[in-house]
Amino acid sequence: MICTLFVTATSLSLSGQIIGIKDGDTIVLLTDDNRQIVIRLSGIDCPEKNQPFGTKAKQFTSNLVYGKRVCVQTQSRDRYGRTIGTVYLPDGRILNNELVSSGYAWHYEHYSKDTTLQRLQQEAKKAQRGLWSDSNAVAPWDFRHHDKSSASGPPVVNYKTVTDVSTYIIYNTETGKYHAPTCRWAAQCSDNCISISLKVALRRGGIPCKVCYGTHKK
Structure with a gap:
C-alpha cells in the first residue's frame, strides 16, 4: 500500500502496520521508520470498554486493521499525546467512517462537523445497526461524565x-x-x-x- 506523503502546517501522512488495538477508536501504528504512534480516530467516539458494544467496537476495529498496513492522515495531538487522524484501509475505505456506518461509533459532533459522518450516523440509526439497536444508547462522553461524577463509589x-x-x-x-x-x-x-x-x-x-x-x- 502506497501513501502519498504530504505536509502542511497541521497535517502529515503516515504509513505503517497496525500492531495494537487499545479500543474501538484508538490503535497503535508501527511506522515504516520503526516508530510506535498511538492513533486516536478523528471525528468519532466509540463506546467505552465497560459500555454495551464497547467490546464489539474494539473487535470490529481489530478485524479491519490489526496486522495490516494502513495510511493515516493526521490532524493534531490531543491532551493525552495521541495523534488524531483519519485511517485509510488497504482497499481505500476509511476506518472512521466504517465504524460509524456499522453502528459501532458515534459521530463526535462536539469536535467534528464532518457531513459524511453525520449522514452515516443517521443511516445507521435509521437501520438500527450496532449500538442503535438499543433505543436508550448512551453517548460515551455522557458515560464518562457519569463515571467521573460518581467517583465516591458504592459500598462493598x-x-x-x-x-x-x-x-x-x-x-x-x-x-x-x-x-x-x-x-x-x-x-x-x-x-x-x-x-x-x-x-x-x-x-x-x-x-x-x-x-x-x-x-x-x-
Whole structure:
C-alpha cells in the first residue's frame, strides 16, 4: 500500500502496520521508520470498554486493521499525546467512517462537523445497526461524565451476608456490574445483561452500580 506523503502546517501522512488495538477508536501504528504512534480516530467516539458494544467496537476495529498496513492522515495531538487522524484501509475505505456506518461509533459532533459522518450516523440509526439497536444508547462522553461524577463509589457487600435469594437484579456479564431493575443504567444494558438473584451476582464478584447501588443504599 502506497501513501502519498504530504505536509502542511497541521497535517502529515503516515504509513505503517497496525500492531495494537487499545479500543474501538484508538490503535497503535508501527511506522515504516520503526516508530510506535498511538492513533486516536478523528471525528468519532466509540463506546467505552465497560459500555454495551464497547467490546464489539474494539473487535470490529481489530478485524479491519490489526496486522495490516494502513495510511493515516493526521490532524493534531490531543491532551493525552495521541495523534488524531483519519485511517485509510488497504482497499481505500476509511476506518472512521466504517465504524460509524456499522453502528459501532458515534459521530463526535462536539469536535467534528464532518457531513459524511453525520449522514452515516443517521443511516445507521435509521437501520438500527450496532449500538442503535438499543433505543436508550448512551453517548460515551455522557458515560464518562457519569463515571467521573460518581467517583465516591458504592459500598462493598459480602455475598455471604446476603440471605435473600428472591431479590433479582440486572447483571452485566461483560462488566460485572449489577443494577436495580428500575435503574436507568439497567434499561441501557441490553447487550450482555441477565436477570439473576442478588446473592448469585455477589458470589460472582458483582460490582454495584454507582448510581443505584444495586439494591443497596449508600
